[in-house]
Amino acid sequence: MTQPLSQDTNRPKHDAVKRDPRFTVMAVSGLLALGLGATAVLLPSPYVVESPGPTFNTIGEVNGEPLITVEGRETFPTDGALDLTTVFVAGGPGQTISVFDAFRAWADPAQAVTPRELVYPPDVSESDIEEQNAEAMTSSQESAVAAALAHLEIPYGETLSVVGFAPDSAAEGILQEGDQLTLIDGEPIESLEPLKEALNAAGGKSVDITVARNGETVVESVKPLLGESGDYQLGVFLMSEFEFPFEVDIALNNVGGPSAGMMFALGIVDTLTEGQLTGGRHFAGTGTIDSSGAVGPIGGIRQKLVGASESGAEVFLAPAANCTEVVGHIPDGLRVIRVETLDDAVTAVRTLGEDNDDGAQLPSCEDPA
Structure with missing residues (x-):
């Protein structure tokens, strides 16, 4: 009678194989590098991508x-x-892009990658940006x-009001926020262009600016400064209101x-x-x-x-x-x-x-x- 074979009946005998420790080190190092690479790709980057x-x-x-x-x-x-x-801007306040996204954008000539701090102030929020863009x-x-x-x-009406002052302003301390500019050297300021023309025509000499201030008419003398653009300026930020x-x-x-x-x-x-x-x-x-x-x-x-x-x-x-x-x-x-x-x-x-x-x-x- 033929006897059934056990699982070990014909298995050849082998000595135990010893694993080279260098293999383990290489495997662990590879896995570690892979993990670090994946983490770096998924980490947010401090860049803004424009497309x-x-x-x-x-x-x-x-x-x-x-x-x-x-x-x-x-x-x-x-x-x-x-x-x-x-x-389209990605990576601004309230948003993040990955390192992978930044590298991919660098490789695309149609996109631009810029450090976020060069585009947005550090303390600005997403809602601040949305409000500024809407305004x-x-x-x-x-x-x-x-x-x-x-x-x-086609005629229309425009009034100019002071809303702030530039650094080294010629008019700070003379004009006030809220002043509505009405005349320059007696001539009406009907829009921004006549104001610019009158300042340049004065060639740096003092000009008389008539303003409406708190319900009163006030005349102030201001000596314009020559700006980097080559134009003479009061150094004020103006808001236009149109009719x-x-x-x-x-x-x-x-x-x-x-x-x-x-x-x-x-x-x-x-x-x-x-x-x-x-x-x-x-x-x-x-x-x-x-x-x-x-x-x-x-x-x-x-x-x-x-x-x-x-x-x-x-x-x-x-x-x-x-x-x-x-x-x-x-x-x-x-x-x-x-x-x-x-x-x-x-x-x-x-x-x-x-x-x-x-x-x-x-x-x-x-x-x-």
Whole structure:
């Protein structure tokens, strides 16, 4: 009879194998390095990442509603696009990005990685930023309306009030917060531009500033100082309050900051002007604007160029002060025009919107300043 075999019947005999201790050390070291690497990737980083955000056509619609509406004044049909551009910011107050996200952004030329302390003060909160951006957006919209009306020679009212003083201010201790500026050397201060012109015309000599203060009219003498821009300044922060002859509403939520001012103004000009300013072409741009129509620099210009290109824009209107950041970073197929004022921007759009005009005479960021 055949006997059943036990489990050990035919198992060969072997001596116990001794594990090399170096293998254990290497395995533990590898696991430790892997763990540290994973932890580093998941840890928050002290950086802010800027990437291209969405664009919005100021002469188009948002969520089925016109972005710009005017009541109390005749408007005209528009065509084409005048896109404002945005930047998406990750890693600001109340947010964190991982080291992995920061490294990934560094590898992407369309994104910018910046130490957080260079972008935001250390004690600012997320709600502070949201409030500041909302206030800047409201102010930029009002200034855009004022600039557009001034370009179209439509009268409106503007009052300037002192809300603070710059370091080494020429007027601190003379003017007071809340003072409403009414006259300079006897001439009406109807907007910011006449004030600037009068200060420069004085050439650094003392000027008489008439203000409304606590229900009284007061005249103060101030000797302006020459600023870094080459203009004579009082060294005060001014708040503009406007009185427009009709209502202009700009419906754009969840977008903050002042950088859409120029494109808002262009959209308003096109809406109030007979004919189609763009000629049906697709423009995009960015830039702050004041009531006099001066276009100022903004942040994130390279990301905005990418966003404009991805949205199909043919031409980008860039503030002259941002041109050094633009050169060498223009997406293929996108033409960049340098602008300093709303008049420059309107001229560029109208010129390129006309049939058979390539706008060869228009300044670009690559041209000598």
